[in-house]
Amino acid sequence: MTSKEYIIEQLSSFLEHHKIEGVSVILQKTKDEKFGDYATNLAMQLARHLKKKPVDIAQDIKEAFVLNPSYVSKLEIAGPGFLNFFASTDNLFSQLSDLLTQEKEFGRSVSQKGKRAQIEFVSANPTGPLTIGHGRGAVLGDTVARLLEAIGYEVTREYYFNNAGRQMRVLGESVRLRYLQELGEDISFPDDHYQGEYIRDIARDLIKEFGDSLKDQPESTIFKDRAEASIFAEIKQTIKRLGFSFDVFYNERSLYDQGKIDEVVRELNKKGFIACRDHATWFLTSKLGFDQDRVFVKSTGEPTYRLPDTAYHVEKVKRGFDLIIDVFGADHIATYPDVLAAVKALGYKTEHIKVLIHQFVTLTENGEKVKMSTRKANFITLDELMDDVGVDVTRYFFLMRHMNAHLNFDLALARTQSDENPVFYIQYAHARICSILELATERGYTIEQVARLERLTAPEEQQLIKHLISFPQTVEASALNYEPHRVVTYLFELASLFHKFYTVCRVLSEDKELSVARLHLIKAVKIVIANGLDLLGISAPEHM
Template structure:
């Protein structure tokens, strides 16, 4: 539908047939890549100078929507990189020429092939098709070369798990260009399945049936959407339970953690101005000891999550911390006559409140004071 929305904004262009003379698509027994190339060629031929105007309008419309969606989700990139810029700057062409000169690219059947088998890949890969069009792989080689030439000593790529076979060829290109392929780290992310009322939500990009991030946020909220994504390790399949994400029960992990923070805020709202000096040696029952030990693990959890690129470690830690606090809360009193013990317990839950707020903040999730 969004394609039709963009089309409606274009004025002064008469109808034309871009399918005339084009190769059949893959689903019709043809060649997918050639089908797309033919459609683009027809567009350029029939639109002339207007092709670039429509191309830029479509790109700007879609990218603007993506940027707004991400910003509202708490994700803002410092730089957006255009694949077209590699073509316009000539870097993609230059990179192919460099690899050709070093003997890593050969001509075969009218196309240019990168000999990635020399670097452990299972097949050689096309970088320039027989019609002169550069492949995505050629752009990826130039993109990574540009990164390393800007002086980065580590590059982290986040790819869908279906691109696993791409790793060897990209690393091969980096090595062929005399850079260290070990400086490129690739994190593979599995697909997310949405479930509503216990049934999987059917999605297909080809048929145009899908749930957008914006729709997901509007249904379950930013906090639940972010936390549920973070809760699963990146390379594991994720079943996103929409009903659970919207529930206000202890089974909902983000609600469970936020409720712990709100409970502590509620205690302090009711507490008097106790100026007694805490005596932490009084915090010796099993619930207090468990909570203290859990708090002491926080810095290690953050470090491990960061070094291993695994924020789910922190998410699970916060859920465990919330569990220890709820147990303490249900088995203890805080506003008591013994002012020294009260001050000690309040200091303990104040530390818990701080860690919960810090951890949620790192994950981009709010820490509400009332629920």
């Protein structure tokens, strides 16, 4: 049992004893050491319930509190009625010891064991290479998945795509035209076709393989198929490079083939949510409190994206997941409310569907904005970014900000291999530790020796230990709130505490007993940094 658990248990029993309901115990870490390690505002919360002064209630709680020295060394009343708890150092050391035993497992939990989650992200149609905009969603999605796995979820990573429709026809036609151009024909290339150089590459590959035998092929089918295969292969390669892979590629087409699309319209119609106007089929969102109705099937007979999206979400719900997550960019903000409304109107639960919307990425270089346009050729692909700054930096920068804040990706900063770059700051702490551990082995110290952890009394050591043992709570909170940046912030703080410790406390010294204790401490730091970076999909190098 940890000190924190002990305190909560004691406070809860106080509430129970006084038959107080509707008040929950909030125990938080303190900002300032003079307020101890944990504080609760319970007395102030109870002031109204008990109709007594907070300070008096605090006194009552203090008197009822069983002060067990192996968990709590001191309990003080402060300010308007805070109860400040000082954790016993014995308990700190025993938690540190647990950390060392758990090693790779430290930070992981089984709190959500047995639950299944599905997370859909990237989901770009195969019309071109992944861009930086996709990158943020990709890294965010994968990291949320990793976090959910860390607290016990079984996670399915899913990519939803559509290889039919207008976009893909234009793609095929783009390749066909480039193919003819490459063969020397003088043909103009429309502005609204895909301008990227990758289209020419695909055309050249076709020439390599088929020569000019496709010249009179009037249909762009083969061009489309080749483009799709080629682009998808590239997308998968990019994702692999980012450090993960998808479990399911879900083709929108299968929803049509299985009649799921028609079924949605039919069922909604039965419930009176469908109307035909101007030769189009409308979903009557206005009946559900929205300001306007939405078209589900165009007058051309083609469905809008909302219809298959609804069918897809129905399928996801039917697959029985405990948690369904969609990761979208801010430009899709308008798409999900009516889709969820449709799913709900069909009688399915939607409470367990979480939509994570991330804001855009702005690339800057030395303060200047780097302009990008997907249609034109001047966008920077995710691969080019990784070529430029590396995978670790790419992932870190995409994760370091809250997802609903705009991300300013400073290329110049990302490129610097120096102290200015926060990724290296964290990795450097890990590398430094590895280096000391190697040296320790050379000098005959062994980590296996029994450590007298109680020798770790310096303030820098105590702070480090306290931060280390709070890692599991950070992971849990980060996962349950779908906020990967919390782990990033945590690791940066940990690295900072370590670097401070490093300059003040010499690990390998004449004092063997202290040296061994400190070796255990830095081993613990190494474990947590490695585990944390692993959650983010970032490497923990042993040398830099």
